[in-house]
Amino acid sequence: MDFSFSEEQVALRERVLAFATAELNDDLLRRDRDREFSAEAWARCARLGLQAMPVPGELGGGGCGAVTMAVALEALGQGCRDNGLAFGLGAHLWSCVMPLVTFGTADQKRRYLPGLGDGSLVGVQAMSEPGSGSDAFAMATTATPDGDGYRLEGRKTFVTNGPVADVFVVFAATDPSRGFAGASAFVLERATPGLEVGEPLEKMGLRTTPMSELALNDCRVGPEALLGRVGAGMAVFTHSMDWERSLILAPAVGAMARQLERCTARARERRQFGRPIGKFQAVAHRIVDMRLRLETSRLLLYKVAWSRDAGHATDAESALAKLHISQAFLDSSLDALSIFGGYGYLADYELERDVRDAVAGRIYSGTSDIQRNIVAGRMRL
Amino acid sequence: MIAGGRSRGEERVTDIAAEIRQFITTEFAGDARPSVTDSTPLIDEGVIDSLGIFIVVDFLKDRFDIEVEPEEVTVDNFETVGAIAGLVAAKRPGTD
Numbered sequence: 001m002d003f004s005f006s007e008e009q010v011a012l013r014e015r016v017l018a019f020a021t022a023e024l025n026d027d028l029l030r031r032d033r034d035r036e037f038s039a040e041a042w043a044r045c046a047r048l049g050l051q052a053m054p055v056p057g058e059l060g061g062g063g064c065g066a067v068t069m070a071v072a073l074e075a076l077g078q079g080c081r082d083n084g085l086a087f088g089l090g091a092h093l094w095s096c097v098m099p100l101v102t103f104g105t106a107d108q109k110r111r112y113l114p115g116l117g118d119g120s121l122v123g124v125q126a127m128s129e130p131g132s133g134s135d136a137f138a139m140a141t142t143a144t145p146d147g148d149g150y151r152l153e154g155r156k157t158f159v160t161n162g163p164v165a166d167v168f169v170v171f172a173a174t175d176p177s178r179g180f181a182g183a184s185a186f187v188l189e190r191a192t193p194g195l196e197v198g199e200p201l202e203k204m205g206l207r208t209t210p211m212s213e214l215a216l217n218d219c220r221v222g223p224e225a226l227l228g229r230v231g232a233g234m235a236v237f238t239h240s241m242d243w244e245r246s247l248i249l250a251p252a253v254g255a256m257a258r259q260l261e262r263c264t265a266r267a268r269e270r271r272q273f274g275r276p277i278g279k280f281q282a283v284a285h286r287i288v289d290m291r292l293r294l295e296t297s298r299l300l301l302y303k304v305a306w307s308r309d310a311g312h313a314t315d316a317e318s319a320l321a322k323l324h325i326s327q328a329f330l331d332s333s334l335d336a337l338s339i340f341g342g343y344g345y346l347a348d349y350e351l352e353r354d355v356r357d358a359v360a361g362r363i364y365s366g367t368s369d370i371q372r373n374i375v376a377g378r379m380r381l
Numbered sequence: 382m383i384a385g386g387r388s389r390g391e392e393r394v395t396d397i398a399a400e401i402r403q404f405i406t407t408e409f410a411g412d413a414r415p416s417v418t419d420s421t422p423l424i425d426e427g428v429i430d431s432l433g434i435f436i437v438v439d440f441l442k443d444r445f446d447i448e449v450e451p452e453e454v455t456v457d458n459f460e461t462v463g464a465i466a467g468l469v470a471a472k473r474p475g476t477d
Binding site: 238 | 425442
């Protein structure tokens with residue numbers, strides 16, 4: 001067993017870490033307070049090639065494997081304190097770019113992937129609805145035949161990147177009587193008549209990536225909008241969720257490394273009762289727990305990434321990684337806040353924001369309970 | 382070589398279907414359901430759900446040494462035991 005990365009991956013990690021530390025943290029306190037998406041930071045990520053990582057080389061992308069992408073995204077999360085930006089980037093990659101890479105026609109790939117890869121287009125996925133979240137395929141949005149195309153009607157919610165998005169992967173029932181078997185996926189452009197993006201939703205955390213509802217009112221599209229075959233919605237959705245659960249929390253692993261570094265330095269420098277606080281077991285043990293969470297999270301992240309590259313089934317592994325890393329990030333964020341005491345509660349110290357951001361990890365891409373259901377199903381329980 | 386056996390190239394779709402039917406019956410159908418035939422609508426009758434399809438995919442990979450691409454994981458390919466056997470046979474040259 002060999003846990004080492006290639007020379008190229010090590011160099012990539014150093015490059016992304018230096019870039020993210022220097023280029024992505026501008027004015028973050030204010031942007032978080034004002035719920036502001038940074039188009040400039042998005043463009044900088046694109047110039048480095050982050051949005052293009054999974055795009056095939058012939059379409060201007062990096063054609064990267066999962067381990068390489070995990071390396072880059074962990075480094076991104078370590079250097080970039082803007083968890084919202086990293087989350088928005090993940091949503092773009094796993095819920096829009098990957099479905100197009102895997103299921104897109106040659107025309108769809110040529111039309112969308114170069115722009116999604118160079119950052120000039122922002123991608124989203126619209127699945128959840130006011131009446132269907134965990135029970136995703138109980139959707140009420142329909143796509144009925146209309147000439148040689150379809151007419152979409154319905155309402156979506158929790159659309160990450162929605163307010164700034166250009167390309168929407170939308171799921172709708174083409175045969176509502178068949179549940180998951182009757183769902184299909186479509187690629188819609190922002191200018192499509194009848195597609196209406198709602199106002200940004202106010203959230204507890206991840207405030208620098210906007211989220212909105214999406215209304216589809218008499219939204220007519222041609223046959224070229226269908227992504228995959230009719231009835232392939234389940235395959236498209238499951239595939240993208242598997243990618244998302246595998247890698248959406250790679251930046252959180254980097255964030256945990258950042259927290260550990262800060263807390264270790266704090267524990268050595270901050271003195272109380274005549275000693276560095278790290279000499280108190282209550283503090284030292286908390287920091288060891290943070291390290292343990294970081295190490296176990298890394299193992300699960302790279303195990304699932306390696307499995308993907310090796311062509312193994314990953315649905316249970318991706319659910320386990322997502323389940324564990326999301327909880328580890330929240331627990332370590334709370335521990336970091338505690339180690340800094342009253343200062344940790346202040347916005348200026350940028351630790352309370354991590355707590356608010358980390359809570360979302362247990363909800364998006366399937367709640368932690370849904371991840372347990374997936375693993376239980378795979379264990380034939 | 383074991384005498385009397387059929388090589389991979391001589392495999393019949395009916396043999397493949399029998400193995401798939403056995404797997405699905407054991408894993409999903411349970412005692413309370415009527416027996417699964419090659420034409421039982423697996424999805425519409427609730428024998429397998431979306432997660433179950435991926436368990437079947439894993440079985441096919443392991444048992445028949447084939448790759449099922451993400452875009453092939455569609456309802457038509459997993460609607461019945463017969464459809465699944467057809468998918469497998471198409472990926473195994475020489476199946477009659």
